[in-house]
Amino acid sequence: MKSTLLFFTLLVSNFIIHPLWAQSKKKAIDPVARYDAYVQQAVRDWHVPGLTVTVVKDGKVLLKKGYGIRELGHSESVDTQTLFAMASTTKAMTAACIGMLVDEGKLQWDDLVVNYLPDFQFYDPAVTREIRVRDLLIHNTGVGNADVLWAAMQIPSDEILHRMRLIKPTYSLRSSFIYQNIMYLAAGKVIEKVSGKPWDVFIRTRIFEPLGMRRTKALFREVARETNRAKPHMEVHDTVRAVNSPLEEGLVDAVGPAGSIWTCPDDVATWMICMLDSSRINGKALLKPATWAELFKPQTLVTDAQFYPTQQLTKPVWKTYGLGWFQHDYRGHRVNFHTGSLTGMVAIHGQLPDQKLAVYVQGNLDHAELRHALMYRAFDEFGLGLSNDWSADFLKLYGGFKQHAKAAERKADSTRVLNTKPSLPLTAYVGAYTDPLYGKIDVTIKDGRLYASINNLLTGYLDHWHFDTFRLTYDQFWNGNDLVSFNLDPKGKVAKLSGAGMELTKTPEVTEKKTGER
Secondary structure, three states: OHHHHHHHHHHHHHHHHHHHHHHHHHHHOOHHHHHHHHHHHHHHHHOOOEEEEEEEEOOEEEEEEEEEEOOOOOOOEOOOOOEEEOHHHHHHHHHHHHHHHHHOOOOOOOOEHHHOOOOOOOOOHHHHHHOEHHHHHOOOOOOOOOOHHHHOOOOOHHHHHHHHHHOOOOOOOOOOOOOOOHHHHHHHHHHHHHHOOOHHHHHHHHHHOOOOOOOOEOOHHHHOOOOOEOOOEEEEOOEEEEOOOOOOOOHHHHHHHHHOOEEOHHHHHHHHHHHHOOOEEOOEEOOOHHHHHHHOOOOEEOOHHHOOOOHHHHOOOOEEEOOOOEEEEEOOEEEEEEEEEEOOEEEEEEEEHHHOEEEEEEEOOOOOOHHHHHHHHHHHHHHHOOOOOHHHHHHHHHHHHHHHHHHHHHHHHHOOOOOOOOOOOHHHHOEEEEEOOOEEEEEEEEOOEEEEEEOOOEEEEEEEEEOOEEEEEEOOHHHOEEEEEEEEOOOOOEEEEEEOOEEEEEOOOOOOOOOOOO
């Protein structure tokens, strides 16, 4: 009897206690709360001043939150209205705009670019004749990085495109993937030519307004008026500092279709849901289903060298690029994603489409690679039921790269030949150095030292390193330093200046003629 009563008592007790235990357990394993706590710790571990994270699944927002502050030394917090740079995650929107024009029958993906932009010429005339609209969006033109045309000078977008004819290709057309921002500028010009509207107006009226993205801005000159925006930061000599970078100066506006948009979680959540669901939002679609699908269709293979170091840990079997999206496999699932990087700012937009899951991360610290960690962690947490500590793994991975970089810098310093002098007096190096592609570098003497001004934008002192090589230390401290060499002609006069991947020719001095001379 006692044993029966004891059994009954325990049974009743279990029924009474179990619901409370279940509630406690449910609360403890809530994935959103767990992920939120994970993000908070990651922000601390990576020393990122400010960050936003947006997660959507099955057409609903799971998380939309700001972390940290907009600028070091100031108290304003990041919230869901704080604007951050989208940087190259802009490219997906530009590709979608091209798709809209395809849907309207105004152009085709494989139309010749020269039919729309006859003045857009390449170094190789065969490329000029053959390049298609699709090629502008998939980084296979064979032309390498040409960001110097907007990041180190202030010239109009049409002039940027004009100077592309001076850049020698790295590969032949469509033979290999090589990332190229300026092709997206050309795509923006195609949009303008076909639609009759500048890219920034077209994207505002065709994407921002239909999706209710009221805070989102296409160009930095619009963002500059906003007070609730993040400030770029750089880590210099192991110290994180706010910077007035080229981003802050609006230089990226010249190549806007490649990466000038700024947005916030309240806005970008709608774009994320739209891109997961055949471009539909509130019962309407931005694109026809076939056109939307084309954006995510693999277009070209991506080599290991052109992919992200994260591959060392995620170990994808395949890597491709679509129309504005990188793609790879992850734990047997397909991932569509793109990063964004501008001086002092980062972003990443990732999709796990078979789980109807997407994550968007923005931060205000240069190359803060916790963005990758938070993307994969979100995939694990909300899509795959896993919990790998990607933040710790990537922190170790990128920390190793940082140490390698410091070692390489020390090795470079060790190659300096001591106790040498310049071949000529400092005054002999003074002058203007020009190149049709790279612009102009003015070298003067300031405070008894050589001083350089690059396209009236970047400046810094040139201090003797060895022989006729000088070390350029930028006033814009986040740019670090470069070695610059002066080359002499057979007569022993300074003829050229080379460094930072550029070579410029010294402009001959013009001697003022005396009265009566011819």
